[in-house]
Amino acid sequence: MKKVLVISGSPRKGGNSDLLCDEFVRGAREAGNEVEKVSLAEKKVGFCRACYYCRDHSGECAIKDDMGEILNKMLFADVIVLASPVYFYSIDAQMKALIDRTVARWLCHQG
Ligand SMILES: Cc1cc2nc3c(=O)[nH]c(=O)nc-3n(C[C@H](O)[C@H](O)[C@H](O)COP(=O)(O)O)c2cc1C
Numbered sequence: 001m002k003k004v005l006v007i008s009g010s011p012r013k014g015g016n017s018d019l020l021c022d023e024f025v026r027g028a029r030e031a032g033n034e035v036e037k038v039s040l041a042e043k044k045v046g047f048c049r050a051c052y053y054c055r056d057h058s059g060e061c062a063i064k065d066d067m068g069e070i071l072n073k074m075l076f077a078d079v080i081v082l083a084s085p086v087y088f089y090s091i092d093a094q095m096k097a098l099i100d101r102t103v104a105r106w107l108c109h110q111g
Contacts, residue, residue, distance in 0.1 A: 004028050005077035006037040007070070009084035009095035013041050017083045024081060033079075038070055040094045045070070048100040052107070059108035067101045075105065 006028075008021040021037055028035045043066040053062035061067060074080055082099075084091035091099075 002033045002078040003076065004033045004035045004079045004081065005073050006035065006081040007083065007095075007098065008037060008039045008041070009082065009092055009098070011041050011092070011094065012085075013039060015085065017085050021081070021083045024083075036073065038073065040098065043070065045094065045097050045101060047097050048103060054104035055107045059104050061101065061104040063101075067098070067104075070098065071102060071105060074102070 006021050006025055008018045010017045012018060018039065018041075025035050025037050045067045046063045046065050049063070051062055054060060061071075082091075082095060084095040087093070090096075
């Protein structure tokens, strides 16, 4: 049994990638895993400001929004699934903002 965190990056609840997330959640649960889904459409995750506050504050981010709660879930998950629609051959801005904000954790492990 693994702790699985699925992060749905589409702004469209019930859209294509969100539906894929739901199917993944269903399969992972059926296989006996503990699964949680987070929808970025319902969360406020601001852009990283590269202020490096996190580097001097044990990974705590200067921006107080929903990212703290999501990052905590990411840290305690065995498996993290990121789902994004294709926007101009890449991931969408919501998912990129989330990935950038994980720098808070990454930087506090650098020397
Ligand atoms: C800003 C924007 C850029 C897009 N760029 C691409 C693209 O490069 N290639 C593509 O195949 N579809 C592109 N699409 C279409 C979306 O990938 C498609 O509508 C997808 O189903 C959206 O995902 P969702 O249903 O999970 O929200 C784009 C849509 C938007 C709004």
